[in-house]
Amino acid sequence: MSDQYPLFALSEEHQEIRKAIREICDAKIAPAAAAVDEEARYPQEAHDALIETEFFAPHVPEAYGGVGADALATVLVIEEIARADVSASLIPAVNKLGSLPVQIGGSEELKKKYLGALAAGQGNFSYCLSEPDAGSDAANQKTRAVRDGDFWVLNGVKRWITNAGVSEYYTVLAVTDPSMRSKGISAFVVEKSDEGVSFGAPEKKLGIKGSPTREVYFDNVRIPADRIIGEEGKGFTYAMQTLDHTRITIAAQAVGVAQGALDYALGYIKERQQFGKPIAEFQGVEFMVADMGMKIEAARQLTYAAAGRSERGDKDLTFFGAAAKAFASDVAMQVTTDAVQLLGGYGFTRDYPVERMMRDAKITQIYEGTNQVQRIVMARQLLAGIQSTL
Numbered sequence: 001m002s003d004q005y006p007l008f009a010l011s012e013e014h015q016e017i018r019k020a021i022r023e024i025c026d027a028k029i030a031p032a033a034a035a036v037d038e039e040a041r042y043p044q045e046a047h048d049a050l051i052e053t054e055f056f057a058p059h060v061p062e063a064y065g066g067v068g069a070d071a072l073a074t075v076l077v078i079e080e081i082a083r084a085d086v087s088a089s090l091i092p093a094v095n096k097l098g099s100l101p102v103q104i105g106g107s108e109e110l111k112k113k114y115l116g117a118l119a120a121g122q123g124n125f126s127y128c129l130s131e132p133d134a135g136s137d138a139a140n141q142k143t144r145a146v147r148d149g150d151f152w153v154l155n156g157v158k159r160w161i162t163n164a165g166v167s168e169y170y171t172v173l174a175v176t177d178p179s180m181r182s183k184g185i186s187a188f189v190v191e192k193s194d195e196g197v198s199f200g201a202p203e204k205k206l207g208i209k210g211s212p213t214r215e216v217y218f219d220n221v222r223i224p225a226d227r228i229i230g231e232e233g234k235g236f237t238y239a240m241q242t243l244d245h246t247r248i249t250i251a252a253q254a255v256g257v258a259q260g261a262l263d264y265a266l267g268y269i270k271e272r273q274q275f276g277k278p279i280a281e282f283q284g285v286e287f288m289v290a291d292m293g294m295k296i297e298a299a300r301q302l303t304y305a306a307a308g309r310s311e312r313g314d315k316d317l318t319f320f321g322a323a324a325k326a327f328a329s330d331v332a333m334q335v336t337t338d339a340v341q342l343l344g345g346y347g348f349t350r351d352y353p354v355e356r357m358m359r360d361a362k363i364t365q366i367y368e369g370t371n372q373v374q375r376i377v378m379a380r381q382l383l384a385g386i387q388s389t390l
Contacts, residue, residue, distance in 0.1 A: 021080040124167035152224075166212055206359050255328050258292075
């Protein structure tokens with residue numbers, strides 16, 4: 001019976017990865033999380049600790065100097081960091097988002113140069129897709145790239161770029177043939193130091209205040225022709241393939257922050273007394289934490305299942321990536337809100353971490369495609385008959 005219906009569990013190796021990253025989070029990341037949020041500053045403590053322990057960009061293959069973590073291991077890393085600080089979890093998450101187009105479509109020379117630099121911790125890697133008029137309508141790009149001999153010249157504006165200004169490297173989507181809409185979009189690697197690259201002021205955000213979000217400006221940015229990623233006109237394809245994989249990392253963030261909020265709330269309700277007994281003994285509170293735990297575990301299992309599909313490249317990855325991201329982020333928003341409720345007035349203050357977790361959780365419903373867009377993606381997959389039957 002057990003051979004026919006195997007039990008699904010983390011391997012010993014994956015369990016060790018979780019243990020290792022949790023120890024780093026407890027020692028180096030969690031203690032700075034409140035200050036990072038309060039000061040709206042980049043979590044340099046986390047950055048340095050992740051480079052030191054090779055969790056900075058764990059997805060980079062061994063062939064390019066990385067540790068070659070599989071999709072599930074990468075999810076575990078991001079989940080555990082988000083449990084301590086969602087802002088810090090964007091370091092490995094966005095490094096994967098920014099560099100994955102290079103890994104998917106880039107030349108061998110491009111992979112060696114930029115994946116190698118990322119693996120060595122020489123700089124973060126950001127993803128420049130969104131524009132003022134190209135949010136959910138991501139194909140509506142205005143940034144242009146024009147060929148000029150052995151160079152490409154880029155002009156345009158990108159908006160909502162995570163870790164902009166901090167990152168050294170940027171995957172930039174730009175129109176190379178305006179007549180072809182999405183098939184006329186190409187992808188390029190741009191470096192922070194390239195002449196003509198500049199940044200807007202950091203956005204003043206509700207949450208993830210430790211991760212700078214800025215506009216990126218390209219003013220006649222002239223880059224070598226070999227910095228194009230893959231084939232001309234394939235950029236949008238690479239971008240969408242990337243999101244199929246990286247939406248799962250957003251699901252991991254959502255699971256992590258939800259778990260962090262539940263962990264804190266459980267400790268609080270066992271200590272907080274009203275009417276002569278801990279509030280954890282009241283049935284209404286018990287029902288709340290039961291629902292919180294149940295939904296987190298459902299989100300976690302869906303996220304891990306999606307990670308497996310990411311690693312294998314299954315045909316239903318698009319559905320599972322969208323489903324994991326939408327479900328887990330909805331759970332994160334509900335669980336963190338409930339955690340604030342369980343702490344009562346204390347939960348509404350910055351003296352306790354659950355209000356930060358609630359603010360941080362909100363973005364998981366928005367970035368890398370709003371949950372409304374995720375539902376469109378899922379529906380189209382279902383209507384096309386693409387869904388797992390296992």
